Amino acid sequence: MTDDAAQPLSLVLFSGTEDKLQAAAVLTAGAAALGRPVHIFLQYWALDAFRADKIAGNLPLSAEAGPAGAAAVEHARAAGQQPWFATMRDAKDIGEVDIQACSLSMDILNLDADQLDPIVDGVEGVAAFYVNAGEGQVVFI
Amino acid sequence: MTLTETPGAKVTTLDARGLKCPMPIVKTAQAIKTIASGELLEVLATDPGATADFAAWSRSTGNTLVEQTVADDVYRFVLRRK
Numbered sequence A: 001m002t003d004d005a006a007q008p009l010s011l012v013l014f015s016g017t018e019d020k021l022q023a024a025a026v027l028t029a030g031a032a033a034l035g036r037p038v039h040i041f042l043q044y045w046a047l048d049a050f051r052a053d054k055i056a057g058n059l060p061l062s063a064e065a066g067p068a069g070a071a072a073v074e075h076a077r078a079a080g081q082q083p084w085f086a087t088m089r090d091a092k093d094i095g096e097v098d099i100q101a102c103s104l105s106m107d108i109l110n111l112d113a114d115q116l117d118p119i120v121d122g123v124e125g126v127a128a129f130y131v132n133a134g135e136g137q138v139v140f141i
Numbered sequence B: 001m002t003l004t005e006t007p008g009a010k011v012t013t014l015d016a017r018g019l020k021c022p023m024p025i026v027k028t029a030q031a032i033k034t035i036a037s038g039e040l041l042e043v044l045a046t047d048p049g050a051t052a053d054f055a056a057w058s059r060s061t062g063n064t065l066v067e068q069t070v071a072d073d074v075y076r077f078v079l080r081r082k
Helices: A018-033 A046-047 A063-078 A085-092 A103-108 A126-131 B023-032 B050-061
Strands: A010-015 A037-044 A095-104 A122-124 A137-140 B010-018 B038-046 B063-071 B075-080
Touching: A010 A018, A010 A126, A018 A037, A018 A046, A018 A063, A018 A085, A018 B023, A037 A126, A046 A095, A046 A103, A085 A095, A085 B023, A095 A103, A095 A126, A103 A122, A122 A126, B010 B023, B023 B038, B023 B050, B038 B050, B050 B063, B050 B075
Parallel strands: A010 A037, A010 A137, A037 A095, A095 A122, B010 B038
Antiparallel strands: B038 B075, B063 B075
């Protein structure tokens, strides 16, 4: 009955576009609601989007969105869809969600841990990420 | 409302109408923690994925889906906390 519950899900977030972060937040919240532990590893532009001074700001969409896609996303926002970081916070509220910054990306972007939003739990290297991922699925977004 | 399986059980209602995926399930996961084991949670939702999602969530978390109805494009689920 609860066979799926223990399977961890690991997400590597690379893109800092709003649509991909929204998709990642939906996957995270869904897994958390099912009781699956979620490990999130933040690299490059996704890490930049988790900066405390940027997390609530406007982000671009993926290139494939185009004008029609941008209008659809704007319509969803106007209809009350909550922002991606709020869904991430909800996911942390209901489940076991650990968000770690990639130490190399921290170095490349010249960031200190205290510049990140408190939703980020810490900084780790790729070896720690793989050990925490264990046998579970790894998804790159 | 029938709730014939568990007459007298306390029912809490969560109105998730208008919320898009995954919020009905997220709000349900939050709400189920606020009721005691054996109590019922009634959820109203309009998200078209709700039927599949609530069945899967119930199966995976062990909370029983006691009732499931639809009327006027509103899905209604009754869950018993394990």
